[in-house]
Amino acid sequence: MGRPRSHGHDTAEALLDAAERIAQAEGLPAVSVRRVADATGTSTRAVYSVFGSKDGLVVALATRGFELLAADVAAQPSTDDPMEDAVRAGAESFRRFATGHPALFRIAFRDGAVDPEVAAGFDRARRGALGQLVGLLDRACAHAGLATSGAEAAWAFHAMCEGLASLELRGSLGDDPAARWVACLRTVMRGLA
Structure with a gap:
């Protein structure tokens, strides 16, 4: 049995909301794993856990x-x-x-x-x-x-x-x-x- 996911749907939605806000305010190049994590009060680990990478975040x-x-x-x-x-x-x-x-x-x-x-x-x-x-x-x-x-x-x-x-x-x-x-x-x- 695999390890339970610590970051689910709610975390993913919050991260996407933050990334969209940053992209809207400053453009896609301003979106980074660190900025999205900071904007949601979580860690970069959460972003990597949910999306795998910044590219995965852009795809999402x-x-x-x-x-x-x-x-x-x-x-x-x-x-x-x-x-x-x-x-x-x-x-x-x-x-x-x-x-x-x-x-x-x-x-x-x-x-x-x-x-x-x-x-x-x-x-x-x-x-x-x-x-x-x-x-x-x-x-x-x-x-x-x-x-x-x-x-x-x-x-x-x-x-x-x-x-x-x-x-x-x-x-x-x-x-x-x-x-x-x-x-x-x-x-x-x-x-x-």
Whole structure:
């Protein structure tokens, strides 16, 4: 029988919360095992025990981001207008994720601070979130009788969401960012149709 874990789910959540706060305030390079441990009043051993390394902590942060995004998209209600459901998923779910967790958005969508080898560690979570989007777009494409697949449509749709999020986080979407998201995503969906 193995040794019982001294650091469980609550410790992991506290460490991730602290790491996200540090990344938000100062950027991902400021996140260190020591700073995260100090911010939670625990030891570096706790960080290593839960995540294995700083890279493991970064993987967990990105995974958290993709899981939050996927859960929000999955929670969106389905209506008899799948095209509008897709617009709502982007304009509400993706926007809520990016503006509510900007540090996780930057980490998950690799703003350059994440090493590609580390990013490979959160690829499964990324594919899970993408799968939620592809499912919505498959439904929208089938409803509209489009020749393209949800997987192909996801490239344009995701590019628009990621671009809008980046612009909004820089304060460059004007006085009504929510309306800009909806207008741009409706344009993408009309373009696909």
